[in-house]
Amino acid sequence: MTYKFKARLSSEWLLEKPTGEILALGEVLRLLAAIDAVGHIAGACKACGLSYRHAWGILRNAEQEFGAELLETRRRQGTRLTLFGQRLLWANRRVDARLMPTLESMASELEEELGRLYPESQPHLRLHASHGFAVEGLMRLANGMHMSPLELRYRTAIEALASLDRRECDLAGFQLPVGDFELPILQRYSQWLDPSRHCLIHLAVRNTGLFVQPDNPKRIRGVADLLNPEVRFVNRQIGSSTRYLVGLMLARLGIESSQIQGYDSSEFTHMAIAAHIASGMADAGIGVETAAWRCGLAFIPLVKERYFFAVHRDSLGTPAMERLLSLMCGLQYQNYVAELVGYDATLMGQVQTLEEALGESWQALKKPATSGL
Incomplete structure (x- = not known):
């Protein structure tokens, strides 16, 4: 049989500020990963399906929240991540690599439970x-x-x-x-x-x-x-x-x-x-x-x-x-x-x-x- 549902679980960083406000880092990290891969913001925007203006707004807001620059832009040399940006991106990759087996295993268990609900299983x-x-x-x-x-x-x-x-x-x-x-x-x-x-x-x-x-x-x-x-x-x-x-x-x-x-x-x-x-x-x-x-x-x-x-x-x-x-x-x-x-x-x-x-x-x-x- 083919299940009617495909179970998927994923992790996401959420940072809580002293005020209790939540800062979601999902879009920031996806942009940083794309910039790291293609070497310029325009290509990263296309890869992430974001407008150039919106992407810059996300990055600038993140820089303001962290109090640190995320990007270095050099004339005719494109854009690259600062050391802070690199460490942030690799921290996220470590989290994904560490949690992925657990999440995949749990998703498989959940899918099995869903499958048992169908008589044609x-x-x-x-x-x-x-x-x-x-x-x-x-x-x-x-x-x-x-x-x-x-x-x-x-x-x-x-x-x-x-x-x-x-x-x-x-x-x-x-x-x-x-x-x-x-x-x-x-x-x-x-x-x-x-x-x-x-x-x-x-x-x-x-x-x-x-x-x-x-x-x-x-x-x-x-x-x-x-x-x-x-x-x-x-x-x-x-x-x-x-x-x-x-x-x-x-x-x-x-x-x-x-x-x-x-x-x-x-x-x-x-x-x-x-x-x-x-x-x-x-x-x-x-x-x-x-x-x-x-x-x-x-x-x-x-x-x-x-x-x-x-x-x-x-x-x-x-x-x-x-x-x-x-x-x-x-x-x-x-x-x-x-x-x-x-x-x-x-x-x-x-x-x-x-x-x-x-x-x-x-x-x-x-x-x-x-x-x-």
Whole structure:
């Protein structure tokens, strides 16, 4: 079925003045983002659908309220944001990046509740996964087509796999780094993966690495440089696979996490990490290359990660799963993921057994320990 309603939730800044008057920043921030993108006010007005006079009125009023200039206009060089304007814009981007997974998940829950009100409601697929650009695109494409909706809950990999084991979801997203760190991370997941009950759908391979400022003023080259007391690090949330991967990398170098400034900080998405750094609040963080590129940051590759959906074998023949696999193998979604910076969609949509997908790592994991006697 197609829902009669599409649920969407969004965030907006509201500032309360000492008088109790409310200052809404929605139009101001949209204008600043457009000016930052096109480099002049006329183009920003067109992008925002505002008259030149009205746009200037919004900006001047905001400058008066903040007591700070938002724009710098130079002859023959267009218009750019002041440092204050840049910080304001990046603060908003951080808020959006941090809240987006929660709002999308809540919207999906609300849409599910609305769907249950209709007698013709049909079964739909439940996806639990950590936030990622390929997952985000799949959600938007699937729910924009005439197919059963894809209900999304953003979860860590372990939470998602545990939900799949309890049959609380139909697809559980998780990522594995290629190389030395694959086996220890697979060990974390193994208790919820059963080759007799589960198989894997290959989503994509993505580049994961360090985000740093474009000119890399702290001269960061790798994880060891996080020891520099002048380097401020921003981490992913407790329980996330990325945070666990960082811990493994530090342990291999003999570095205690307590030695890293900002290790106990946390953000919930790759974009939130990137926005945190781009706004000047940190010097380095770890995430996928797409987020670094979108925020204009430099990227230092560390590992490649394979992203899978774990599914129950008996769900593969269902109409809803077949429609999803058809969508994943379709040209529209394949092109979308192929255009994500740092993503490889070569194997997308392939269904594999655990043994086929995980190969030697799975065999090593299941191999009985030999006695030293």
